[in-house]
Amino acid sequence: MTITTPTPAALRAGQTRNLALATLAFCISFWAWNLIAPLGVRYAQDLDLSSTQKSVLVAIPIVVGSLGRILTGALTDRFGGRLMFPVLLVATAPFVVLVAVAGELGSYPMMLIVGFFLGIAGTTFAVGIPFVNAWYEPSKRGFATGIFGAGMGGTALSAFFTPRFVSWFGYVTTHVIIAIALVVVAALVWMFMHDSSGWQPNRAAVTPKLVAAVKLPITWQMSLLYAATFGGFVAFSTYLPTYLKDIYDFDLQAAGTRTAGFAVAAVIARPIGGVLSDRFGPRAITFISCAGAAVLAIWMITEPPLEIPAGINFVLMAACMGLGSGSVFAWVAQAAPPERVGSVTGIVGAAGGMGGFFPPMVMGATYNAAEHSYTIGLTLLVVFATGAALFTLFGIKRKPVPQSTV
Template sequence: MSDQQQALAAGRGRNLALATLAFAVSFWAWNVIAPLGVRYADQLDLSSGQKSLLVATPVLVGSVGRILAGALTDRYGGRVMFTVLLLISAPFVLLVAFAGDQGSYALLLVFGFFLGIAGTTFAVGIPFVNAWFDKPRRGFATGVFGAGMGGTALSAFFTPRFVDWFGYGATHGIVAAVLVAVAALSWIGMRDSPAWAPSSDSVVPKLVAAAKLPVTWQLSFLYAVAFGGFVAFSTYLPTYLKDVYDFDLSAAGTRTAGFAVAAVAARPLGGVLSDKVGPKVITAVSFAGTVVMAGVVALQPEPEIPAGASFVLLAIFLGLGTGSIFAWVAQLAPAERVGSVTGIVGAAGGLGGFFPPLVMGATYNEQDHSYTIGLGLLMLVALAALVFSQWGISRSRGGSPSASRP
């Protein structure tokens, strides 16, 4: 075994664990507004559209910012980028609390916009953990790292409870302090893989080169549906459960956390299964299941067990897809472009989560307490993604038509 192989074997577990922790904490911060959406709606007398915009706004920067974060990771490495992004995010958590205390919807939107910086860490972690693992185990590695999206579950479960236990301002102070602590831990404990080499290319040409790869946009579409569906439900589900089932803030948060945990648990499974049978098969299962379960949810099954089981199954199918699609990225993206491709694909996933809450708010039938139209649109989009995943993906590294593993 070479010195590099020994170093990889010795460091991959620790660095994967730290990256997953940093990702989870940053996603908690990124999602800190959504679990309190009902509170803000009552406090500020928000319409359905205003409420939807508030919970969706952090998703916007967290999505688009991944393009730049991924390209910068190719140049500076994951250790630097995780540390910097966590530190930058902390003040905006506190500023969101300030806006809430002031009762200012405009300030909540502004600071929520910048809070989206916390959501860019996904594009840092994928190339970071990719470099620590050999190709046959990258689906596993990206799947485990992707489980850090469980930070949304932590936020959904703990944020409203922390507000009850410690108060509104103190809750945001705790989240900000955790961001700073994990930033310090990342700087001290993380190391970039010895197999990684910093890119000296300028950021813009790297992004242009990644954007020219057909596979970048093909996988972006699929990830926009799978991860976008997860983000949309994770941010909007408290509102949905209040409107349809009349759950209070804590009860809705608990059930949203259950949804997120199910999706998080399914993500590494999607990566592992993709290593074994190929991401194409697992992606097909994901989208087919999403079509079916979105239809079931639209029928408004009775609480608790029928509705709960329906949402959990929907979360599992979406989680499988988030794992399988990034296993596909690891297979098809050129090694020197993984960070840039990840940034673009990750941005598409986040943008996929930005629009559905707005659509759900716009199509909500207040008289019937129904989101049938929005869920019907999800079914159509997931069906289109299913068809495209089986017949529309270029099958070789970089997107040329030569044969490769499906």
Template sequence: MTSTDASAVQPAILPGRTRNLLLALLAFTVTFWAWNIIGPLAVQYTADLDLNATQASLLVATPVLVGSLGRILTGALTDRFGGRLMFTVLTAVSAIPVVLVAIAGAVGSYGLLLAFGFLLGIAGTTFAIGIPFVNAWYEPARRGFATGLFGAGMGGTALSSFFTPRMVAAFGYVTAHLIIAGALLVVAVVVWLFMRDSPVWKPNTTPVMPKLRAASKLAVTWQMAFLYAVTFGGFVAFSTYLPTYLHTIYGYDLPDAGARTAGFAIAAVIARPVGGWLSDRVGPAVVLSISLAGAAIMAVVIALQPPPELAAGASFVVMAVFLGLGTGAVFTWVAQRAPAEKVGTVTGIVGAAGGLGGYFPPLVMGATYNAEANSYGIGLALLCLTALVALGFTIFLARRYRAQG
């Protein structure tokens, strides 16, 4: 979203950058809440609609699909139209599928839930707006922290996990969804009134498809896409599927499973800006290596099904911290390596990969669940293996970058 020339002359501190960062964080948080409204209620949908493990996994994973692929287009459009307009439009539009999901659930239609859950993925595309938007407000030395703080808006999944089941219990299923839709519309108005694009931002008016082709030819795009698919994909997968996992393995009811999932998401949210801040200081490769090694170890620990409450809870929190650190590190690396005028487009592709990384694990977990042993061991073993492969790739990449200077 920024231009190379503008970035070169950007003053150290642009007036209003903190306000705009916080507004972007607000919009990202509320849209991520909306994006994740199906996951916290998956246990209820499973019981009401008599779903098997595979059907429940597909229902949870479906919103992730559009939220992933849609980031490619959203990032490119942000380069052209700016974050203020894009945040306003997508936050407001996200209210529509929230209402449609409410209707589908009220009539008890699994098919409609899948269809409207697909549309709900629109809410998950706002990540690709915020990274280039924030990038343009901050000087290179502070971008890791700034994008990490913006990325803490993924805590919207924590809010959804904790509050959505309780709102349904307190106000009723349809009313709870209408409240969330109303919150989206209010935030959209606030963003339009008070958010501004960075004064150094210049629109990139190149047609979208050539921009996507140009970004797809950059090695850094696919390098970071793979790493983000593992780190952020792991976070999304746990955030959406953890209520089902906790209910199946530990027998928690819907509110209790949601509260524990919220704890997982909060830990990742706190760790993400820390990962960006540390990456500014010691380098993203170091932080990412620690993240992936830790995630591999914790996948094994979780597969052993540590007993509740303390041991199991601590295991999931530590896993969340490692994944959160990794998500912050990846986008510090993006800010360092991607051409400034292509940050939005690169972010869209990398963000899409991260979302897709979260789409498949719930399907794998549902397909590999061992009912006789009450175990998700195969899925967690695959997570461990994937993290180790990504760790090896990170080490290789860091050495190559050092050799290139």
């Protein structure tokens, strides 16, 4: 996405409306992306799934939602968010309905295939970041991307409402409602959203743009950090209902409620991470995020009792991951070349999503059913988060401070 510099008045004229629409589109798409996980316990019972099979099922939408961001980010540079958002929302709707069909048929293979394509919903993140960047001046991009990123609260809505919708309206009807919501939001976006006057389409071929983005050190540096922060959020959001069932014996709705609380805490923290990054720099906020997650994972290994100690642990973990998710993309907004923001966002977003794909797999594979213990998986989280914190401090070069001249 090529960005010129419009006047502040021209930017202010459409900032609030377009940021709100982008956040709404991101939110409903993330609800769809996380549609399987809140019902994971139900699917495990109905389909007689092992722990590993259950982990694969709840994690499979993350694959396309992550890797697909590489392509959608580059396409957003060319076509803009006003076109890309509705296209992706409409493309997701049929697969939401097909999830219900697969569940009704009791077909695990079909559920995996449909869940894979449900991941299209997760690619909207790579559309929104460059779209929002173009609407805001550099000093406010941490705030803007943080507000947009709060749309990941769609996972909280899914965790809280999806099990309840199934109870209130029925299993198939719930999926039809979400599919209709996707189409309605796509229509609203198409009618009322506009690309920034400072944006110009980058019509260069997609492959060279991606190659150029891959060659930027900031791309890989931010990919690692986003895998640790946002990846951790995605992993917990998808696997937490299962974790709460295994460790604390919660039923489906109780686990969904607490998972929604986890997601809400991360959603609130994400724009705060962006704002703090604008003020104090993204390096400091990212370090606090990763170091805090490592300490809290150690506490989690001890299986603190319900409700207060365990609840505090989960909320603080969510806050750390939300802060880091906001600070990393404030860092991208500051450090990525403006004409490469979409491509860099796609790659970094993919890394974050894939960072959320593997932990549920590891948690399922290392779960000690006899002792009801996730010690191995949580220990690996401690190691990874600690490594990310150290990399934040020592692995990324600071830009030299310009010398004043007399």
